[in-house]
Amino acid sequence: MFLPMTGNESSARVGGDERPKHAELTEQAxxxxxAQKGVASASHANALAETFNITPSQVRRKLRFGIWTLQELLVLQDRIGVSLSSVLHTSGDSVARSMESGVLLINGQEVECQISPGPVMTAASQAANLACSRHQGRWLISTCGSLEATVPGQLRYAVELLQILDGGSPLRIAVLDDDLPAAESLAMWFSESGYPAMAFSTAQELVSAGIGNFDAFVLDVMLKSGTSYDLIGKIREIDANAVITLLTGKVRGNTPLESEMAEVVRDQKVEFAVKPTSPALLLASILSSVARRRT
Incomplete structure:
Protein backbone atom coordinates (compact mmCIF):
# COMPACT_ATOMS: atom_id res chain seq x y z
CA MET A 1 0.00 0.00 0.00
CA PHE A 2 1.39 3.37 -0.99
CA LEU A 3 0.84 6.60 0.91
CA PRO A 4 1.62 9.67 -1.23
CA MET A 5 3.21 12.04 1.25
CA THR A 6 3.02 15.80 1.19
CA GLY A 7 6.60 17.02 1.38
CA ASN A 8 6.71 20.81 1.07
CA GLU A 9 4.43 21.10 -1.93
CA SER A 10 0.97 19.73 -1.36
CA SER A 11 -1.83 19.84 1.16
CA ALA A 12 -2.33 16.80 3.39
CA ARG A 13 -5.31 18.31 5.15
CA VAL A 14 -8.78 16.93 4.69
CA GLY A 15 -10.60 19.32 2.43
CA GLY A 16 -7.37 21.13 1.48
CA ASP A 17 -7.15 22.45 -2.07
CA GLU A 18 -3.46 23.27 -2.45
CA ARG A 19 -1.97 21.62 -5.52
CA PRO A 20 1.60 20.33 -5.83
CA LYS A 21 3.49 21.56 -8.89
CA HIS A 22 4.40 18.05 -10.01
CA ALA A 23 0.69 17.16 -10.21
CA GLU A 24 0.04 19.94 -12.73
CA LEU A 25 2.95 18.83 -14.91
CA THR A 26 1.90 15.18 -14.72
CA GLU A 27 -1.68 16.04 -15.69
CA GLN A 28 -0.44 18.01 -18.69
CA ALA A 29 1.65 15.03 -19.87
CA ALA A 35 -5.14 13.97 -27.06
CA GLN A 36 -2.52 12.37 -29.31
CA LYS A 37 -4.64 9.22 -29.28
CA GLY A 38 -7.69 11.22 -30.34
CA VAL A 39 -9.47 11.21 -26.98
CA ALA A 40 -11.55 14.36 -26.54
CA SER A 41 -10.69 16.48 -23.51
CA ALA A 42 -14.14 15.98 -21.98
CA SER A 43 -13.62 12.20 -22.11
CA HIS A 44 -10.20 12.07 -20.45
CA ALA A 45 -11.51 11.24 -16.97
CA ASN A 46 -13.76 8.48 -18.30
CA ALA A 47 -10.93 6.99 -20.36
CA LEU A 48 -8.61 6.88 -17.35
CA ALA A 49 -11.39 5.53 -15.13
CA GLU A 50 -11.86 2.63 -17.55
CA THR A 51 -8.11 2.02 -17.67
CA PHE A 52 -7.75 1.73 -13.90
CA ASN A 53 -11.27 0.47 -13.09
CA ILE A 54 -12.00 3.39 -10.78
CA THR A 55 -14.55 6.21 -10.85
CA PRO A 56 -14.09 9.45 -12.84
CA SER A 57 -14.13 11.40 -9.56
CA GLN A 58 -11.20 9.32 -8.30
CA VAL A 59 -9.39 10.03 -11.56
CA ARG A 60 -9.93 13.76 -11.16
CA ARG A 61 -8.49 13.61 -7.65
CA LYS A 62 -5.45 11.72 -8.93
CA LEU A 63 -4.93 14.31 -11.65
CA ARG A 64 -5.33 17.21 -9.26
CA PHE A 65 -3.01 15.97 -6.52
CA GLY A 66 -0.61 13.75 -8.48
CA ILE A 67 -1.50 10.58 -6.54
CA TRP A 68 0.14 8.02 -8.84
CA THR A 69 2.21 4.98 -7.94
CA LEU A 70 5.04 3.87 -10.17
CA GLN A 71 2.98 0.85 -11.25
CA GLU A 72 0.16 3.13 -12.39
CA LEU A 73 2.60 5.28 -14.34
CA LEU A 74 3.89 2.15 -16.06
CA VAL A 75 0.30 1.33 -17.04
CA LEU A 76 -0.09 4.84 -18.45
CA GLN A 77 3.10 4.33 -20.43
CA ASP A 78 2.01 0.96 -21.84
CA ARG A 79 -1.63 1.74 -22.64
CA ILE A 80 -1.69 5.46 -23.36
CA GLY A 81 1.87 6.28 -24.33
CA VAL A 82 2.78 8.60 -21.46
CA SER A 83 6.57 8.54 -21.22
CA LEU A 84 7.99 8.14 -17.73
CA SER A 85 10.45 10.94 -18.40
CA SER A 86 7.53 13.33 -18.86
CA VAL A 87 6.08 12.62 -15.42
CA LEU A 88 9.20 12.00 -13.32
CA HIS A 89 9.99 15.68 -13.24
CA THR A 90 12.19 16.42 -10.26
CA SER A 91 14.08 14.76 -7.44
CA GLY A 92 11.21 15.82 -5.19
CA ASP A 93 8.69 13.73 -7.07
CA SER A 94 7.85 10.71 -4.94
CA VAL A 95 7.53 8.23 -7.79
CA ALA A 96 11.05 9.03 -9.00
CA ARG A 97 12.69 7.71 -5.84
CA SER A 98 13.69 4.21 -4.82
CA MET A 99 12.20 2.67 -1.69
CA GLU A 100 14.26 1.94 1.43
CA SER A 101 13.48 -0.04 4.58
CA GLY A 102 12.18 1.84 7.58
CA VAL A 103 10.14 1.68 10.76
CA LEU A 104 7.13 3.89 11.42
CA LEU A 105 7.04 4.96 15.08
CA ILE A 106 3.53 5.89 16.18
CA ASN A 107 1.47 5.39 19.33
CA GLY A 108 4.33 3.46 20.92
CA GLN A 109 4.30 0.90 18.12
CA GLU A 110 6.84 0.02 15.43
CA VAL A 111 5.34 -0.67 12.01
CA GLU A 112 7.58 -2.08 9.28
CA CYS A 113 7.50 -0.03 6.10
CA GLN A 114 9.43 1.18 3.11
CA ILE A 115 9.95 4.84 2.33
CA SER A 116 11.23 7.18 -0.30
CA PRO A 117 13.14 9.85 1.66
CA GLY A 118 13.07 13.41 0.37
CA PRO A 119 15.18 16.50 1.02
CA VAL A 120 16.22 17.84 4.41
CA MET A 121 13.21 19.50 6.00
CA THR A 122 13.08 23.21 6.69
CA ALA A 123 11.81 24.61 9.97
CA ALA A 124 8.57 25.69 8.30
CA SER A 125 7.85 22.21 6.94
CA GLN A 126 8.36 20.37 10.23
CA ALA A 127 5.15 21.41 11.96
CA ALA A 128 2.64 18.84 10.70
CA ASN A 129 4.31 16.44 8.28
CA LEU A 130 5.90 13.07 8.88
CA ALA A 131 9.68 13.09 8.83
CA CYS A 132 12.43 10.48 8.77
CA SER A 133 15.92 10.22 10.24
CA ARG A 134 18.66 7.69 9.59
CA HIS A 135 19.60 5.66 12.67
CA GLN A 136 21.66 2.47 12.97
CA GLY A 137 21.30 1.57 9.32
CA ARG A 138 17.57 2.13 8.95
CA TRP A 139 15.09 4.95 8.57
CA LEU A 140 12.90 5.94 11.51
CA ILE A 141 9.66 7.69 10.54
CA SER A 142 7.50 9.74 12.88
CA THR A 143 6.60 13.33 13.70
CA CYS A 144 9.50 15.73 14.08
CA GLY A 145 8.90 16.03 17.82
CA SER A 146 8.98 12.27 18.29
CA LEU A 147 12.15 11.92 16.23
CA GLU A 148 13.87 14.64 18.24
CA ALA A 149 13.09 12.69 21.41
CA THR A 150 14.18 9.35 19.88
CA VAL A 151 17.26 10.42 17.90
CA PRO A 152 18.10 13.96 19.06
CA GLY A 153 20.27 16.08 16.83
CA GLN A 154 19.82 13.94 13.70
CA LEU A 155 18.90 15.52 10.38
CA ARG A 156 15.23 15.17 9.50
CA TYR A 157 14.17 14.47 5.93
CA ALA A 158 10.80 14.77 4.22
CA VAL A 159 8.94 11.53 3.50
CA GLU A 160 7.97 11.53 -0.16
CA LEU A 161 6.35 8.08 -0.22
CA LEU A 162 5.49 5.60 2.51
CA GLN A 163 4.62 1.94 1.92
CA ILE A 164 3.18 0.10 4.92
CA LEU A 165 4.10 -3.59 4.90
CA ASP A 166 0.81 -4.73 6.37
CA GLY A 167 0.03 -7.83 4.29
CA GLY A 168 -3.23 -9.76 4.43
CA SER A 169 -6.61 -8.46 3.34
CA PRO A 170 -7.06 -4.71 3.01
CA LEU A 171 -8.51 -2.96 6.03
CA ARG A 172 -12.07 -1.77 5.40
CA ILE A 173 -12.79 1.67 6.81
CA ALA A 174 -16.07 3.50 7.45
CA VAL A 175 -15.97 7.31 7.59
CA LEU A 176 -18.85 9.17 9.25
CA ASP A 177 -19.21 12.95 9.05
CA ASP A 178 -22.40 14.96 8.59
CA ASP A 179 -20.33 17.07 6.19
CA LEU A 180 -20.63 14.48 3.41
CA PRO A 181 -18.07 16.05 1.02
CA ALA A 182 -15.48 15.94 3.82
CA ALA A 183 -16.34 12.30 4.54
CA GLU A 184 -16.14 11.42 0.84
CA SER A 185 -12.80 13.19 0.47
CA LEU A 186 -11.26 11.25 3.35
CA ALA A 187 -12.82 7.94 2.24
CA MET A 188 -11.48 8.48 -1.28
CA TRP A 189 -8.01 9.14 0.11
CA PHE A 190 -8.11 5.88 2.10
CA SER A 191 -9.35 3.95 -0.95
CA GLU A 192 -6.70 5.38 -3.23
CA SER A 193 -4.09 4.44 -0.62
CA GLY A 194 -5.15 0.79 -0.83
CA TYR A 195 -7.79 0.58 1.91
CA PRO A 196 -11.43 0.32 0.76
CA ALA A 197 -13.50 2.98 2.51
CA MET A 198 -17.09 4.20 2.45
CA ALA A 199 -18.43 7.61 3.45
CA PHE A 200 -21.60 8.18 5.47
CA SER A 201 -23.36 11.33 6.62
CA THR A 202 -25.57 9.74 9.31
CA ALA A 203 -25.11 6.98 11.86
CA GLN A 204 -28.20 5.21 10.52
CA GLU A 205 -26.67 5.00 7.04
CA LEU A 206 -23.59 3.34 8.49
CA VAL A 207 -25.64 0.89 10.56
CA SER A 208 -27.75 0.02 7.52
CA ALA A 209 -24.59 -0.70 5.51
CA GLY A 210 -23.59 -3.26 8.14
CA ILE A 211 -21.19 -2.52 10.98
CA GLY A 212 -19.64 -5.95 10.54
CA ASN A 213 -18.54 -5.05 7.02
CA PHE A 214 -15.86 -2.71 8.38
CA ASP A 215 -12.69 -3.19 10.41
CA ALA A 216 -12.07 0.44 11.39
CA PHE A 217 -14.25 3.49 11.91
CA VAL A 218 -13.48 7.20 11.67
CA LEU A 219 -16.35 9.06 13.32
CA ASP A 220 -17.01 12.77 13.71
CA VAL A 221 -17.94 13.36 17.35
CA MET A 222 -20.57 16.04 16.75
CA LEU A 223 -23.33 15.18 14.30
CA LYS A 224 -26.50 17.06 13.38
CA SER A 225 -28.48 14.45 15.31
CA GLY A 226 -26.24 14.69 18.40
CA THR A 227 -23.02 12.77 19.03
CA SER A 228 -21.62 9.52 17.68
CA TYR A 229 -21.36 7.96 21.16
CA ASP A 230 -24.43 5.73 20.74
CA LEU A 231 -22.97 4.42 17.49
CA ILE A 232 -19.73 3.53 19.29
CA GLY A 233 -21.76 1.38 21.67
CA LYS A 234 -23.39 -0.44 18.74
CA ILE A 235 -20.00 -1.03 17.12
CA ARG A 236 -18.61 -2.46 20.35
CA GLU A 237 -21.57 -4.84 20.65
CA ILE A 238 -20.63 -6.33 17.27
CA ASP A 239 -16.83 -6.02 17.34
CA ALA A 240 -15.08 -5.39 20.64
CA ASN A 241 -11.73 -4.96 18.88
CA ALA A 242 -12.71 -2.66 16.03
CA VAL A 243 -10.44 0.37 15.71
CA ILE A 244 -12.46 3.54 16.29
CA THR A 245 -11.06 7.04 15.84
CA LEU A 246 -13.07 10.09 16.85
CA LEU A 247 -12.63 13.33 14.91
CA THR A 248 -13.19 16.47 16.90
CA GLY A 249 -12.53 20.18 16.80
CA LYS A 250 -10.45 21.79 19.52
CA VAL A 251 -11.99 21.00 22.90
CA ARG A 252 -11.74 23.50 25.73
CA GLY A 253 -10.50 22.20 29.05
CA ASN A 254 -12.74 21.75 32.09
CA THR A 255 -15.94 21.53 30.04
CA PRO A 256 -18.71 18.90 29.98
CA LEU A 257 -17.70 17.95 26.43
CA GLU A 258 -14.11 17.33 27.49
CA SER A 259 -15.21 15.15 30.42
CA GLU A 260 -17.64 13.23 28.24
CA MET A 261 -15.02 12.60 25.56
CA ALA A 262 -12.45 11.51 28.13
CA GLU A 263 -14.93 8.98 29.51
CA VAL A 264 -15.67 7.57 26.05
CA VAL A 265 -11.98 7.33 25.14
CA ARG A 266 -11.26 5.51 28.41
CA ASP A 267 -14.25 3.17 28.56
CA GLN A 268 -14.70 2.37 24.86
CA LYS A 269 -10.98 2.18 23.99
CA VAL A 270 -11.13 4.64 21.12
CA GLU A 271 -8.56 7.00 19.63
CA PHE A 272 -9.19 10.62 18.77
CA ALA A 273 -7.77 13.18 16.35
CA VAL A 274 -8.25 16.93 16.16
CA LYS A 275 -9.56 18.36 12.87
CA PRO A 276 -8.24 19.27 10.42
CA THR A 277 -6.18 16.11 10.44
CA SER A 278 -3.53 14.69 8.14
CA PRO A 279 -4.93 11.63 6.29
CA ALA A 280 -1.46 10.05 6.24
CA LEU A 281 -1.03 10.38 10.01
CA LEU A 282 -4.61 9.23 10.59
CA LEU A 283 -4.13 6.10 8.48
CA ALA A 284 -0.78 5.37 10.13
CA SER A 285 -2.45 5.64 13.54
CA ILE A 286 -5.24 3.27 12.46
CA LEU A 287 -2.74 0.70 11.15
CA SER A 288 -0.73 0.98 14.35
CA SER A 289 -3.86 0.35 16.43
CA VAL A 290 -4.73 -2.68 14.30
CA ALA A 291 -1.23 -4.11 14.73
CA ARG A 292 -1.33 -3.50 18.48
CA ARG A 293 -4.66 -5.28 18.90
CA ARG A 294 -3.49 -8.29 16.91
CA THR A 295 -0.51 -8.89 19.21
Missing part, protein backbone atom coordinates in the same frame (compact mmCIF):
# COMPACT_ATOMS: atom_id res chain seq x y z
CA UNK A 30 -1.25 12.59 -19.45
CA UNK A 31 -3.76 14.84 -21.21
CA UNK A 32 -1.32 15.46 -24.06
CA UNK A 33 -0.87 11.70 -24.57
CA UNK A 34 -4.64 11.16 -24.54
Missing amino acids: IRFAL
